[in-house]
Amino acid sequence: MNFFRHRPFGLPAFALLLIAAAGCSSADDVPSVAVPTPGGAVAQLCRHLDEVLPNKVDKLGRRDPEPSSALTAGWGDPAIILRCGVARPAKMADPEADGVEVNGVGWLLEQRADKSFRFTTTLRKAYVEVTIPAGRTGDGMAPLVSLAPAIKKAVPEGIAD
Numbered sequence: 001m002n003f004f005r006h007r008p009f010g011l012p013a014f015a016l017l018l019i020a021a022a023g024c025s026s027a028d029d030v031p032s033v034a035v036p037t038p039g040g041a042v043a044q045l046c047r048h049l050d051e052v053l054p055n056k057v058d059k060l061g062r063r064d065p066e067p068s069s070a071l072t073a074g075w076g077d078p079a080i081i082l083r084c085g086v087a088r089p090a091k092m093a094d095p096e097a098d099g100v101e102v103n104g105v106g107w108l109l110e111q112r113a114d115k116s117f118r119f120t121t122t123l124r125k126a127y128v129e130v131t132i133p134a135g136r137t138g139d140g141m142a143p144l145v146s147l148a149p150a151i152k153k154a155v156p157e158g159i160a161d
Contacts, residue, residue: 031065031079033072038085039161042126046071046084049128049154053082057146058136078133080143086129088160089120102141103148119144121151125158 038046050070055062060076073082091097091110098109099122106122107130115134120127128151132143 029077030063031074031081032067033065033074033081033083035067035069036071036083036085036087038071038126042085042161043071045126045155046128049084049126049150052150052154054146054150058142075143076136078135080133080136081131082147083129083131084126084155086120086127088127089129092120092122100141100144102144103152105144105148105151107144121155123157123159124151124155125160126155127160128155 036046047070050073053062053073057075057080060080063074063077063079065072065074065079065081071084074080089108089110092108100107100109100119105124107119108122110118110120112118117132119130119132121129130143130147136143
């Protein structure tokens with residue numbers, strides 16, 4: 001008669017439970033985002049943008065999302081998220097779409113169902129998307145004011161490929 005039970009990797013059940021619980025939660029609750037997959041020229045512009053992005057946006061410290069990438073950045077909690085090299089939003093074809101210009105950078109403005117805002121640059125060689133969570137939309141333009149100098153420096157005007 002066999003009194004031993006087989007456990008994967010020889011770990012006790014309690015240890016397996018702890019490992020499983022740790023894998024389901026994050027101590028620092030870092031946001032996660034989909035990383036864009038632009039072509040080579042746009043990816044290079046995005047890497048340059050990452051190098052010149054400010055450490056603070058709207059007085060919020062930088063807190064990049066996972067997975068770590070030069071194509072994404074974040075500030076605060078809940079995070080303002082920047083993704084560089086996104087696809088051209090379909091809404092840009094709508095002549096009735098809302099747009100704003102902030103410190104020399106044009107943006108398509110979209111309010112989402114969850115009351116957050118998504119802004120996407122217009123007339124730049126790469127599309128840069130900034131999502132502002134619903135809890136931070138009081139002065140929705142403040143993050144764009146903080147980001148405009150870096151975008152103007154790293155992403156030239158023109159039409160994205």
